[in-house]
Amino acid sequence: MPRTRVRAHHPIRTVLAAALLVPLSAACTSDPAPAPAAAGTGEGAPAKNAEGPVTVQVTPTGKQVLAGQPVRVTASGGRLTSVTVTDARGGGLPGRAAPDGRTWTSSRKAVPGTAYAVTAETRTRGGTATTNRSFFTTAPAAKVNKVDWRPGAGTTVGVAQPVSLVFDHPVRNRAEVEKQLKITTSNPTEGSWGWLRDYAGNDRVDWRPKDYWKPGTRVTVTAELNGTASSEGRWFVRDYTTSFTIGPRQIVKVDLDAHHLTLLRDGATVRRIPVSGGTPGGDKRSWRGTAVLMAKEGTINMNSETVGLGNAYDKDVAYSMRLTWSGMYAHAAPWNTRFFGNSNQSSGCIGMSDADASWFYAQVCPGDPFEITGKDTKGTVAPNNGFGQWNLSWPDWRSRSALR
Structure with a gap:
């Protein structure tokens, strides 16, 4: 009799264990065929729709993991009802679950040197709710x-x-x-x-x-x-x-051949100012093209040696408005009074009288374009020389995107 009892019950334990390993989605989609009765007994299979626990997997996991990857949570045997990823400072990583509730992925990446807690709430097809918690830390940025x-x-x-x-x-x-x-x-x-x-x-x-x-x-x-x-x-x-x-829409038109600049506001002329640009025929020429007013720097010291012109000048200059990194400004230049409106005799900048410079300085703001024309110039302002990217065509500028 003992041997007969052992042979009768051993197959039942095997069938029950196998039923617990069947994925919930497979166990509930159709009625499985009845399990065959154990040899020598009249006992059948265990009750249908038996549920096992929901398994949750979180990546990354562990300590000192590499940052820069999203957090991914996966549920097996049920679905995710809520996922939160928080750090020790009270911040977190937002994310979104897949429509089937089986996966959740953060929309932000794990940042360096941070400890994260992941809380995942799940529910089985039968309605059993569970909460799973896990933790991981990222390596600091070297x-x-x-x-x-x-x-x-x-x-x-x-x-x-x-x-x-x-x-x-x-x-x-x-x-x-x-x-x-x-x-x-x-x-x-x-x-x-x-x-x-x-x-x-x-x-x-x-x-x-x-x-x-x-x-x-x-x-x-x-x-x-x-x-x-x-x-x-x-x-x-x-x-x-x-x-x-x-x-406001302010555009400064600088005509180096006519030796004047014109301030336009919303298409209307506000004022025309006589100027003197860069001296023709050498390195003291001005740039042409569109230069953007980078900053209003007030009174600054200008030294020609800093822009490769040797010992030509070293003076304090009022109402200085920077147009390029290479040193082209619009500013007051009272030492060139006799040239305003009739000749280009500067070291590359756009000079004007003290009175005109004072008024003009108060009108313009960083970001205003200076559209400069002239026959004898050093060339067009390069894209990286201040904000010279307006001298590129739109297709050429778009081609510089890393996503094109």
């Missing part, structure tokens, strides 16, 4: 890449002002970085990011609208860079955001 912004937050700028991000270390993962950059405008504005090497040699990415901005446009720039690798072993460890507003 090297960091920082960003310098233009324009500043809360500023009002001219219609040619681009958004400009300059990085203090090279960016190799340009496409991944560009994906994290977002421009939001108060009216439909077509534009594109473009990569270039800054005048100082740093990597830089600018966003330029296809045409000059519409006056009054409100612009918000969001760079969700925290947790993005800029290159092998170097990370961004914070997000950035800035907002600014576009001012």
Whole structure:
């Protein structure tokens, strides 16, 4: 009798264990055929629709894992009803579940040097709810890449002002970085990011609208860079955001052949000012093309040796308005009074009288375009020499995006 009892019950335990391993989706989609009776007994299979626990898997997992990857949660044997990913500072990673409730993926990447707690609430097809918790930590960033912004937050700028991000270390993962950059405008504005090497040699990415901005446009720039690798072993460890507003449509037309500039506002002439541009025939010539007013710097010291012109001048200059990194300004130049309106005799800048410079300085703002024409110039302002990207055609500018 003992041997007969053992042979009768051993198959039942095997069938029951196998039933618990059947995926819930398979167990509930159709009625399985009855299990055969155990040999020598009249006992049948266990009750149908028996449920096992929901299995939850979280990636990444462990300690000191590599940052820069999204968090993924997968449920087997049921569906996810809620997932939260939080860090020790009270922040978190937002995300979204798949329509079938089987997976959840964060929309942001895990950032370096952070401990995360993952809470996943699940429910079986039969309605049983469970809560699963797991933890992981990311390795800190050994090297960091920082960003310098233009324009500043809360500023009002001219219609040619681009958004400009300059990085203090090279960016190799340009496409991944560009994906994290977002421009939001108060009216439909077509534009594109473009990569270039800054005048100082740093990597830089600018966003330029296809045409000059519409006056009054409100612009918000969001760079969700925290947790993005800029290159092998170097990370961004914070997000950035800035907002600014576009001012009136002001365009400065500079005619070096006629020796005057004209300030246009909303298409109407506000004032024409006699000027003297760069001396023809050598390195003291001015640039032509579109240069964007970068900054109003007031009274500054100008030394010709800093722009490769030798010992030509060293003086304090009032009402200085920077147009290029290479040193072209519009400013007061009372020492050239006799040349205003009739001859170009400067060291490359656009000079005017003290009175005209004082008035003009008060009218313009950073971001206003200076559209410069003239026969005898050094050439067109390069895209990286200040904000010279307006001298590229729209297709050429778009081709500089890493996502094209």
